[in-house]
Amino acid sequence: KAGVTQTPRYLIKTRGQQVTLSCSPISGHRSVSWYQQTPGQGLQFLFEYFSETQRNKGNFPGRFSGRQFSNSRSEMNVSTLELGDSALYLCASSTGTGTYEQYFGPGTRLTVT
Amino acid sequence: DAKTTQPTSMDCAEGRAANLPCNHSTISGNEYVYWYRQIHSQGPQYIIHGLKNNETNEMASLIITEDRKSSTLILPHATLRDTAVYYCIPLAYSGAGSYQLTFGKGTKLSVIP
Numbered sequence: 119k120a121g122v123t124q125t126p127r128y129l130i131k132t133r134g135q136q137v138t139l140s141c142s143p144i145s146g147h148r149s150v151s152w153y154q155q156t157p158g159q160g161l162q163f164l165f166e167y168f169s170e171t172q173r174n175k176g177n178f179p180g181r182f183s184g185r186q187f188s189n190s191r192s193e194m195n196v197s198t199l200e201l202g203d204s205a206l207y208l209c210a211s212s213t214g215t216g217t218y219e220q221y222f223g224p225g226t227r228l229t230v231t
Numbered sequence: 232d233a234k235t236t237q238p239t240s241m242d243c244a245e246g247r248a249a250n251l252p253c254n255h256s257t258i259s260g261n262e263y264v265y266w267y268r269q270i271h272s273q274g275p276q277y278i279i280h281g282l283k284n285n286e287t288n289e290m291a292s293l294i295i296t297e298d299r300k301s302s303t304l305i306l307p308h309a310t311l312r313d314t315a316v317y318y319c320i321p322l323a324y325s326g327a328g329s330y331q332l333t334f335g336k337g338t339k340l341s342v343i344p
Binding site for chain 1: 265269273274275276277280318329331332333334335336
């Protein structure tokens with residue numbers, strides 16, 4: 119079974135721009151969660167999508183948004199980029215029901231200059 | 232959400248058992264304990280989880296104390312590839328069927344040749 123894929127793997131953007139990251143979950147998984155990892159704050163939960171609906175949200179500003187498509191693929195968008203948005207963005211897929219293990223992708227490394 | 236306390240770092244000789252402790256004294260009765268690890272520059276990897284009974288899988292064993300206030304992850308024969316940051320995470324139910332992983336700082340395990 120193919121694992122979680124994220125594209126692009128690396129991205130450099132300028133402050134004020136916006137960016138869209140993509141995540142393809144494991145086949146059959148309906149839940150996609152997004153996390154931000156920085157050296158200072160560690161791994162922080164952004165939001166979770168299940169069956170095209172946002173089911174849970176962390177404490178991030180509205181500049182961070184996401185969506186999920188009918189094939190469970192998910193995108194995350196960050197608008198008006200700030201230097202502090204430089205981070206590794208990870209997505210994780212799971213079945214989304216019961217107590218479930220999350221399987222993480224390799225991440226997208228975003229650098230904002 | 233339950234708070235966790237883990238050693239900042241630990242060393243283990245290659246081939247020996249690695250025992251990683253976690254204190255979660257405020258865990259609620261229905262919170263599972265999950266363990267993940269993150270090898271440098273990769274996404275976190277699910278290891279094992281449990282509620283109150285000891286659990287074993289192909290990767291590790293999980294020992295949970297009877298009062299559920301602490302647990303120990305055991306890697307029976309550590310290899311150099313087990314060098315990683317290990318996270319102990321009580322799984323918090325966030326409503327509407329959603330669970331949220333809250334990562335702490337984890338334990339940096341170094342396996343020494």
